[in-house]
Structure formats: structure tokens, C-alpha cells
Amino acid sequence: MKIKNICCIGAGYVGGPTMTMIAAKCPHIKVNVVDINNDRIALWNDSNVDNIPIYEPGLSELVGQTRGKNLFFSTDVNAAIHQADMIFISVNTPTKTYGVGKGMAADLKYIELCARQIAAVATSDKIIVEKSTLPVRTAEALRSILDNTGNGVNFDILSNPEFLAEGTAVTDLLNPDRVLIGGEDSDRGRAAQQALVDVYANWVPKKQILTTNVWSSELSKLTANAFLAQRVSSINALSELCEVTEADVNEVARAIGSDSRIGSKFLKASVGFGGSCFQKDILNLVYIAQTYGLNEVADYWEQVIIMNDHQKRRFAKKIVKTLFNTVSGKKIALMGWAFKKDTNDTRESASIYVADYLLNEQAEVVVYDPKVTSEQIYSDLDYLGTRSHEENRRLLKVVKNPLEAVHKAHAAAILTEWDEFKHFDWEIIYNNMLKPAFLFDGRILLNHNELEDIGFNVYTIGRGE
């Protein structure tokens, strides 16, 4: 079966970049990316390609090359479903905020809506691809909805989780470590799996395209994120021990990472991991284990989140303690709001929690981030519900210029590892700040000896003072 027309439901951080790459590498396939969010689709279609709604290095160029040729963005979901041979579901699956599983389980309402819409609209056979991250055995629920509400056409369900990381989405999609495709063990299932293998084989070497059963594929996505986040929590746990023992967490990371069995990646201690995936997916894993009565398994993975919450909180506490146990009325500059560099995504960013903690301590918080808008920053704070919309705007200021952020500040804290922070003139910054000038490096980003020579009092994760 040769795929000629793909529809992707969900034009977000996954649907947008993934479909752009498929369109770029498969000029013979027409790709329609659809979303119910009119504003988002309008930005994907903006005549100035730099205005696409997602900042990812290299993405706007790729959109510029493909949009209007074989890549289209639209809000007409039904038309795109109708035309497609293959439909990717790439909608959000956030943590549930209500009812059973609140705060733990993945909310599958958007997935279910897609399935019902596909079933209602489809008048020809379709391959349905789970691109969103889903709890293991979701395909079973999808099958039930599609088969019970459809028009008698055949649906084949595949699981094809996405492993791209934000900030490196384009290179990750171009050279994935692996592509994972789970399918049903039947003639139709294998044919559907092969059809998707053939799409990726346009640019991914065949040996890197793994095929498994659907359940292994669904569970592998949650497992990959759990293992990655576990490494960050493990090194962060050690960072606290380093701070009291004169060991240096970077040196420890290098020493253990040189062991090929451990490997050097994902051992960077930090103010805590953020992003839309790690916390959500581990909570989901914990919830799934609990529902099967596997309490030891659930507790084991939950510890990764507990350690991450501790790391964010202890960084904020350290600022208060170091500033003579009070930050009330003191100006503190937060450098970076995105959850990592090279993205404008702020979901679950450590900055949100550090800012909230400092605002509770009555600090005057000023934020500078090169890519995040002030609307996004205020909306992240409002979402926590700690204080009113008006109070958040009164207590926290967002500035467009780093020097404005540090002007007469008591302290500056690095919360995102943006490259530009390394190239700042820290001497000028020091001269603009109140004395003693404190610098808290939550990303172990800067040259601390140089900063100390300038006159800063430096506190960094994972090294004692």
C-alpha cells in the first residue's frame, strides 16, 4: 500500500515539525496538518514564515520550502480526514485536572474526540497512527470507538511515538536514533505497519526503523521518558550531596559518564527538569502501575518526580537563605523562562515554580527571556492560581533587555541555559547591580571563577561555596 495523502490532527510542537519533515522528505505525499485552534493555524500560514507559532532552529526554513507545495495547514479537519489514507493523531494528552486520576492520569478526551470525528467522517479505509504519547493499551479504546461508531470502513491502528526533543526537533527528526512503529499481528496490521515504514524509509535507514507490537510501542514511549528523567533526578540528587561534601557534580558526572555502560548524556545537574513531557508521562506511568496494583513499581517511579520538585524548591530556598533570609522588597532578576534553551515552550519550566516561591516571599521579580512573550509568562503564573491576575502583573515584571532586568537587582538567577547568557558582559551587569551582588547559576552555565573575580557572590548547583 503506497501512502499518497496524510492528515495530521494537531498542529502543535509535535504535529507541526514532524509533518514538515515528512513533507520535505516525501514530495510525493500531500500532507494536511489540521487543528481546531484558528490562531495557531493562522500563524502556521502567516506570509512571514518567521511567525510560525513554534520556535525551533531550522524549522521556519523547512516550512518555507514545503508550505503550499505538499504541506498545508488548515482548520478544516473533516476535509483532511476525508482525503487521507493515513491519519496521525498528534493532539495534546495533558495530565487530568479533574475526576478519577486527577493529577496523575493522562487526559484522553482530545484523543477520543479525534477518534469519534474520524469514525463519523471516514468513507474509505484509513490507517490511524497514534503519534501522541498515550497510556499503554489506548489502541484498544481507539479500536472500540472506531469500530462501533464508524461507517463500516476498515481502520488499522499503529503506534508511532515521537522522540524528538524541543530545541533540537529538526535535527532529531532528520537523524532519529530510531523510529518506533507498533502494529497489530495480522495481515492487515503488518501491511499498515509496512506502509508507515515506507514513509520513514524515504530518509531514515531501515535498520533504525523498529517494529514491535502495539503495546510495546505505547509503553516504550513512557519508559524512554521515565529513564531520561530518572537520570536527571539521579544527578540532581547527587548535586545536593556534592554541595555539602566539596565534591563537584560536573566532575562526578564526567567521571561516571566515561563508563560506557552509563554514558555521558543526560547527566547535567540543573534547577530541575521541565517541559511538557517528563512529569506528565511519569505521573501517567505511576498511575498505570497503581491501577494494575503494582504499588512498588509506582512508588519507584514517583520518586523521580519527588526529587525534581525538591530540586526546584531547594534552589528557590537557597536564594532566600543566601540573601540573609529575606527577599521581601528585593529585586531578583530571573534569566530565562523557557524550560530549556532554543525553545519558546515554557510548560512545567522550573522558572515558574522558582518565581512563584520568590513572589510568596514578597520579592520583586523581574524576568528576561530572549524568546518567551510576557503574555506567556503571566499566563503560566496565573495558571498556578497562587494569586490574582492583577497581583501577578503588579509583583512580577517582564523586560526585553537583560540590563534592565539586573539594574539595581540584589541577585540574578540563571534558570535557562540560553547561549547568549554566556556572552553577556558580566562586569557591566555587576556594575549595575546592588552590592553584595549575588549570582545563582541553576544551569552550571557560567565561568564561576571569572564571576568571583569580578566581585559576584556565586552559588551554583552541585558545588559547595
Ligand SMILES: NC(=O)c1ccc[n+]([C@@H]2O[C@H](COP(=O)([O-])OP(=O)(O)OC[C@H]3O[C@@H](n4cnc5c(N)ncnc54)[C@H](O)[C@@H]3O)[C@@H](O)[C@H]2O)c1
Ligand atoms: N512537545 C514535545 O516535544 C513532544 C515530544 C514527543 C511527544 N509529545 C506528545 O505529543 C502530543 C502532542 O504534544 P504537543 O507538544 O505537540 O502538544 P500541543 O499542545 O503543542 O499541540 C496539540 C494540538 O492539538 C490540537 N487539538 C486538540 N484537540 C484537537 C482536535 N480534536 N482536533 C484538532 N486539533 C486538536 C490543539 O489545539 C493543539 O494545537 C502529546 O501527547 C505529547 O505528550 C510531545
Ligand SMILES: O=c1ccn([C@@H]2O[C@H](COP(=O)(O)OP(=O)(O)O[C@H]3O[C@H](CO)[C@@H](O)[C@H](O)[C@H]3O)[C@@H](O)[C@H]2O)c(=O)[nH]1
Ligand atoms: O542532563 C540534562 C538533560 C535535560 N535536563 C532538563 O530536562 C528537561 C527536558 O529536556 P529534554 O529531554 O532535552 O527536552 P524535551 O523536549 O522535554 O524532550 C523529552 O521529552 C520529549 C517528549 O516526550 C521526548 O520526545 C524526548 O525524547 C525527551 O528528551 C529540560 O528542562 C532540561 O533542561 C537536565 O536538567 N539535565
